[in-house]
Amino acid sequence: MMIQIAPSILAADFANLATDIQKVEKSGADLLHVDVMDGHFVPNISIGAPVVAAIQKVTKLPLDVHLMIANPGKFLDSFIQAGANIITVHAEADCHLHRLIQQIKSAGVRAGISLNPSTSLTVLEEVLPDIDMVLIMSVNPGFGGQSFIASSLNKITRLKNMIEERHLQVDIEVDGGINSQTAPQVIKAGANILVAGSAVYGAPDISRAIRELRGS
Numbered sequence: 001m002m003i004q005i006a007p008s009i010l011a012a013d014f015a016n017l018a019t020d021i022q023k024v025e026k027s028g029a030d031l032l033h034v035d036v037m038d039g040h041f042v043p044n045i046s047i048g049a050p051v052v053a054a055i056q057k058v059t060k061l062p063l064d065v066h067l068m069i070a071n072p073g074k075f076l077d078s079f080i081q082a083g084a085n086i087i088t089v090h091a092e093a094d095c096h097l098h099r100l101i102q103q104i105k106s107a108g109v110r111a112g113i114s115l116n117p118s119t120s121l122t123v124l125e126e127v128l129p130d131i132d133m134v135l136i137m138s139v140n141p142g143f144g145g146q147s148f149i150a151s152s153l154n155k156i157t158r159l160k161n162m163i164e165e166r167h168l169q170v171d172i173e174v175d176g177g178i179n180s181q182t183a184p185q186v187i188k189a190g191a192n193i194l195v196a197g198s199a200v201y202g203a204p205d206i207s208r209a210i211r212e213l214r215g216s
């Protein structure tokens with residue numbers, strides 16, 4: 001499967017967002033990962049739908065919106081209107097995942113479900129055939145620059161098996177602590193979309209960093 005790299009703008013300079021987005025676009029990024037944090041679901045606040053709407057005007061990259069917020073259903077429409085191409089909600093944030101997935105897909109947007117490191121894959125059993133992507137958190141969400149949690153590798157492998165056993169086409173995205181050391185390990189485990197914040201924006205040569213993460 002083709003490996004896609006999704007730089008996270010959480011590590012960009014928010015005062016120069018358009019420039020920093022164009023930098024990764026020119027350097028071969030496949031998607032743009034947008035981390036939305038509300039200070040409730042995670043202990044940090046980042047950006048909301050108005051910023052997504054503004055970003056959408058300055059890039060052709062598909063917007064991969066990761067909602068780390070409580071009550072995601074209440075805000076789906078605003079992110080759909082803002083131009084999100086993929087919307088990922090956390091399984092822990094709502095007990096009506098099926099409804100949220102339908103709401104996202106009926107707007108023609110790709111739907112993802114994210115799991116915190118402590119959340120079991122079993123919550124995916126009933127919804128796996130309905131979704132386009134699973135986002136495995138390999139750090140506890142809330143901050144960039146944290147270290148990769150090694151047990152995520154086994155979780156990715158088990159998820160990959162679940163998807164293959166059912167003959168489904170579901171992307172596996174991994175987020176948190178991805179760098180040139182951990183990237184080959186998550187790819188080997190079965191991930192095909194890699195989010196990277198600090199490993200991309202902290203690199204002296206962004207094109208090279210993206211190539212290294214992709215393994216090509």
Ligand code: DX5
Nearest residue numbers: 008141142144145177197198
């Ligand atoms: C963490 C966010 C991540 C974060 C990744 O809560 O969901 O997307 O920006 O940052 P790095 O790649 O620095 O771990």
Ligand code: ZN
Nearest residue numbers: 035066175195
């Ligand atoms: Zn994220």
